[in-house]
Amino acid sequence: MNDSRPFAEVIGDPIAHSKSPLIHNFWLKSLGMDADYRLAHVTSDALPAFIAERQENLQWRGCNVTIPHKVAVMDHVCDPGGVKDSIGAMNTIIRQPDGELIGTNTDAAGFFAPISDVNLDGAPVVVIGAGGACRAVLFALARAGVGEVTILNRSPLKAMGLLAKFGLKGNVLALDAALPPAALLVNSSSLGMKGQPALEVDLSPLPDDAIVYDLVYAPLETGLLRAAAARNLATIDGLDMLIGQAAMAFELFFGAPPPSDKDDELRALLTA
Missing domain, CATH: 3.40.50.10860 (Leucine Dehydrogenase, chain A, domain 1)
Incomplete structure (x- = not known):
């Protein structure tokens, strides 16, 4: 070389x-x-x-x-x-x-590109994780005019601070809390990534037209996306972002x- x-x-x-x-x-x-x-x-x-x-x-x-x-x-x-x-x-x-x-x-624009044609105006959203990737996700969601955003995270204080930073209304729940109904579920955490703990979440509260978006791309088909596909929910994998x-x-x-x-x-x- x-x-x-x-x-x-x-x-x-x-x-x-x-x-x-x-x-x-x-x-x-x-x-x-x-x-x-x-x-x-x-x-x-x-x-x-x-x-x-x-x-x-x-x-x-x-x-x-x-x-x-x-x-x-x-x-x-x-x-x-x-x-x-x-x-x-x-x-x-x-x-x-x-x-x-x-x-x-470049994460915010990369995240939003696959959902740019989805009308999220006023729609409820759930985001898992509150790290660096979550910041880009919330930045993009705020500009899309979404409704209430619920963050599932280990540290409630950190997640509440992010909602306030991006001017979003919403709530913070523990990682193992039941999902609220949402039009879009985004996993911005490393859970489900190869070598990391699995992401255990019950998708039954999501409506039939919800979108499940996992930013993890190794493996490409995560447990979260398999569970979403089993419910015939629309899915977006981490390669798009x-x-x-x-x-x-x-x-x-x-x-x-x-x-x-x-x-x-x-x-x-x-x-x-």
Whole structure:
């Protein structure tokens, strides 16, 4: 491998499950670009030193940020778009030619893309989890004009703070609480992810026209989505958001949009 090539990467802990390298390297190959996209396992303790080291690397174009760094990384980068005050989490860091690091968030737009044609005006929504991904979800939902939002989370205080931050009316329940009826259920937690505890939830309170959206993509067919399919509920898997947010990050890293005519081929690669 030519180590002088420009490269970007995804950082997190854990990180081995990430499909981001498959996506970005597929696009790079399709466009004939001599660049690379990699995995980097970075613990919370190692994050400051990692960011400082990468900032000095002239070939480093930036990184995507996943669990558990989406909030902590904001302390190490510039925020010209006001992401810290709006969404409150960053999933993309871009290195400028002068070495300045800029943080942004492509998760909100990536999350909303698959449901952009659904009328959620005034609709009740349930969100599981209150981490960095939840912030992007709530940011998007607030702009969609949804009704009451119920968050299921281990820490009620943290979840209530997020509802207030995004100007949403709603409620906070324990993770094992019964679901209220909702038009949309979103799992923004890591529950159900490979290597993580299962997400145990009874979907019977949901109406027949509800949508179940799981941001987890490893495995692609989670227990939550299997349960939703068994009820013939509409489902959206984590690849939709993953590909959507990746497309925006790719252009920021490599200066070109990904090819728009290869989505089916990419999805087949990711689900092989």
